[in-house]
Each structure stands twice: as structure tokens, then as C-alpha cells.
Amino acid sequence: MSGTSAPHGVPSGPGGYALPLVLLALAIGFIVMAQRFGAASRAMPQLVGGTMVIFCLLDALSRTNTELGRRLSRWVNPAVSAVSVAPPRHRQRVALAGLTALVVAMILVGVLPAVAAFGLLALRYRAGRSWLMGATLGGAVALAIWLLFGLLLALPLFPGLLFGGVW
């Protein structure tokens, strides 16, 4: 949401319209795909998709620096004038990459090793703690998960595809 603000608080430039336009494209794709279904099956998707198209167009319109845009924003989206400051991009990338890595690790090597490794690395590199502290917390989280899910709830934790887990 960073960028220069239009008079009614919506970021100006193409970036300000990106999200409603992406959602608009999704809604149109949703309607197009619905044409493959039978008449009864596509009725509700068409209704939902059509409504979504209208909402997305209104959302995009409310971001324009025109009288209509300002009015729309005032009536139905007044709080968007409060533009937040985006955090540094590299932090966002690290967080999203960290989550992806955790999921991939859980799938490949199993829940417990993935959790322990994630705890260790997150504490070491994100929180700047010592390796010992990281290992302690990572091990504690893995132990807690094993106690809760593995022992208390008697759920055999996913061992990972590399260690016999089945998709």
C-alpha cells in the first residue's frame, strides 16, 4: 500500500489498481469456467462471479482520482484513506520463504525434524539468538508437538515422504 496517495487516500499509479484488477480477472475466469458445467450447476457460480465483477469494478473505480471515485470512496470505502506504510520487502520475502520452507520440510522429512529445524533456524537468524537457545526452543517445540499430538492424542505424526510417508 505504499506509494503516492491520491486525494482520497488510494495509491495512485497502476499499482493502486492491481489487486481489484487481479480479482476482476479471477471473477471473469470463474464465470468462463462455469460455462463448462450443466445449467443447474453453473447458476450460483455465475451469480457469484457476476456480483464479484461488479464489486471489483466498483473497487477499481473508487480508487480513481475522479469525482465518481471520490464519491464512491466516501460512501462505501471511507477508511481506505488511511494508507499504511508497507514493511521492508526483504522481511516479507524472508517470512513467506520461511513458511514455504517449513511446509516443504514437513512434507519431505516429516513433522518433528521440520519443526525442530525451523525453530532452530528462526531463532538463530530471525531473532539473533545463540545456536544453543535456538536448539533448545526448536527441540522444546518438537517435544511439545510430539507430547500433544503423538502421545496425548495418539496421532502418528507424518514421517515425511523421504521416510515412508504416503501422500
Place this chain on the structure above:
Amino acid sequence: MLTAWLSGLTGLLHTQELLVLFLGMILGLFFGAIPGLGGTTGLALLLPLTYGMHPITALAMAGGVMGAIPMGGSISAILLNTPGSAPNAATCLDGYPLAQQGKAGLAIGAAASANSIGGLIGTLTLLAVLPISTRLVLAFGPPEFFLLSVLALVMVACSTRGKMLRGLVAAGFGMMLAMVGYDQMNGGTRYTFGVEYLWDGVRLVPALVGLFAVAEMINLWVEGGSVARTDGNVRITRMTDGLMETFRHWPVVLRGSVIGTVVGAIPGVGGTVAAFLSYSATVQFSKDPESFGHGNIAGVIAPEAAINAKDSSSLIPTLAFGIPGGAEMAVFLGILVLHGMQPGPLILIKNQTEIYGLIWALTASCVLASMGGLLLVRPLSRLTLLPSSILVPPVLCIALVGSWAVDRSIENVILTAAFGMLGYGMIRFGYPRLPVIISLVLGAGIERTWEQSIAMGDGDALILLQRPICLLLLLCLSSAVLFSPTRALFRLLAMRRAGRPPRLIA
């Protein structure tokens, strides 16, 4: 009637039943507080454990769990902005801002007392209504269910402060997701892209965990610092004030309990709708609606009273007609069947002791769980002072493993992460996340009741205008849509009259 109440009470007053009730209450607090577990998962995980127990013992455990889950969920909703179960999402709206202002104790105290009072009102209603519940539920047909669900969805979208249009966009997006999977009415699958996992649709628990717990954890991770935004701002010295706030806001508690009781008695609508309807009604009746979303204590009391009241009244359709009011009730139905009790009008004759024992267990759990929650406030409040870099990894891992545990499907973990990223994107771009979940919960029901309504009207949607309850619901729907623009218009006119330039934030 009195004999039945007493037989239920005496059935429960045994050491084993009381111990199991207490254990259920503790587990309920635990399941409720951990984001990603919640009532449905908790009950489902405990269901096999009740096998072999006496029916009243099993129902005591179920009552203990169900009565305590809302309190547990409200603790994590207030402290971490990550609701343990979907209904507690409404508590986040004002509970979390209060925690950030150092008033976590106040919010949790208010939540505890609202929970107890709401639960008590709910169980009293259940006791009164259960014998005559047939007429109540039969008054609602598919057209009424359809309009009530749409009303709930629109109200949730429109109650997003100052972002009505974005709320509606989010609701529309959620409805699109709700169309994914097997088409129950017409057969075949839609929007599954050949992925077998999606045949059952976008599963609610992973979506919920991702959109709330994981997204919030990503946001915390990115922003850094502690959950509490300023150092040392979490104080719990006003817990008694919190308890008293509920009594000061007695109309809010009463309204929330009534909404929860009414909505809970209607199958398929569920606690999330009850909580948000109660919240929306409180915002709209308030003289200071702008303060909601920024830490108004009434915004905590309203949903909490509704959630616990709903839990009791949702037993009405489950017990009387075998129609589960929601996912949690569906699991509870499984417990009844597992123990040889057939839900329906005869259950009140054949299993009187067990059913009234369950009601007593639920009542006791509501009160005990609030006390237990209050006792745990101090250590739990400290959670918000933890640096996010230490808090995020364990919560993220537990949330992901919790979503996996629902049906031991690794695809759940992927879906949870995907919804986490989506939720984070929605936070960053200023779109409310709640309407997405409400749409996911109600989407299938909306489509089903729409098609049933059309069939009832011989292909004509005018049936929605021919039934008195439908007309009332349509009136409410119009009011919900027009409320925000009308208020903005009046405010603008007032400012023009006063000679001030119009403000953009309503």
C-alpha cells in the same frame, strides 16, 4: 419436567462424571486457546476416547469441552489476534486492540463474565425451549434459511469499519472459494482442476487456521517487536473491572445472548454468524460506532455472550431433529450415535437423564471455564510481551500441525500455508479477512437453500417475497446494505450544515 432436570443432575453428581467433566473443561480451554484446534477438532479427537464410557460420562465430557472452548478461544483471540475457533474471530476485532493498549486483563475479564452469563442464558433457554422446539425450527424453510445466511454474510461484510466495498469483495471471493468441490445438488465437481483433495471443497479448518493464525504470525514476523505494540503495555490489573464491565453493559449481554440463542437454534448458521450478528448489532446500536475496532469493551462482550448462548441453543435442532447446527454439533451427533442414542423427539423420552445431564454439564462448564480462564489470565497475558521472533515459530508450527491433525492430511498443511499467504496479502492491502471465512462457512448452504427455494417456487424466485419471515429478512438485508452509505450521507450533510469540509473516514 422438574423430575427430568433432577434426574439429569443426580446422574451427573458422581465422582467419575464430575472428574470427566472437569477434565473436559480443561481440555476445552486448551483446545479453544490453541489456534487451529478449536471445538470441532477437539471434539472430533476426543470422540473415539469416549468409546467404552457410560453415555452420561461421555456426554459430561462433551459438555465440559463444549462449554469451555469459547473461553479458551477468547483468550487467544484477545492476546494473539488468532481465534482458537471461528466464532472467536469476532472477539479479535476489539479484544486484540484492547490487549495492544495494555488492557488484556480488562478484555479477558469481560469475556469471562460475558461467557458465563451468555452460557447460563443459553442453557436456561434450552431447558425452556427444548420441549417445544419443533414449532421454532419448522417455521424456517429453505427460503428463510437462504435469506438468513445472505443477511449474515452481508452484515459481516458491511460491518467492516469504513471498508464496506472491500468487505463485499472479500465476501464474493469467499463465495467463489465455496463453490469449489463436489456439487451436492447436481452431481459432478467444480473448480477442482483435477485435484482429488479439492473434491470435498476448500476445507474450513485449514482455511481458518491459515487466514487467521498463520497470516497473523507472518504479519508479526514481518513487523517484528512483540505482540503488544508498546513495551510493557500488557497489564492485568483491571480484571475485576472487566468482570464488572459485563454488568455495566447488560443490554449488550442480553442482546448478544438472545441473538446467540436464536441463531444457535437455526441449523447451519452457526456460532460465527451469531458472534458477528451480535457484534454488528452492538456497533449499529452504539452511540459511538467509530470506537469499535479500536478497543471498545462492548465489542468483546457482545460476541462472547452470543457464542456461549449459541452453544447451548444449537443443541435444540441437534437433539430434537437430528439436524446439527454446525460442524461442532455434527461431531456431537456422532457421540450420541456412538453411544446408542438416536437424535429426534424420542431422545427426550428415552434418554432423559443423559440429555439433562448434558445440559447441566454444559452449564457447569460455562461457569467453571470462565473461572479457569481467569486464573490463567496472568501467565497467558505475558505471552503478548514475548518478542514475536520467539512467539511466531512455535505458534506457526502448532497451527500447521493442528490443521494436519483434522484428518491427517498433508494437503491440509499446504492449504493452510496458502491461506496464510492470502491472509497476509489481505492484511497488507487492507481487505478484511473475516467475510472470506463466513462465505466459506455459509456458501454451500446458501447454494443449497437457493436451489431448494427455487424448486419450491416452481422455478420462480418470487417465493422469497411471499413469505412473512422472508419479507422481514429482506427488510433487514436492505437495512444492512443501506446503513453505511446512509450514515455517511447524514454525516456529510451535517458537516456541510456546520460549514466544515467533509471527512473521508466515517
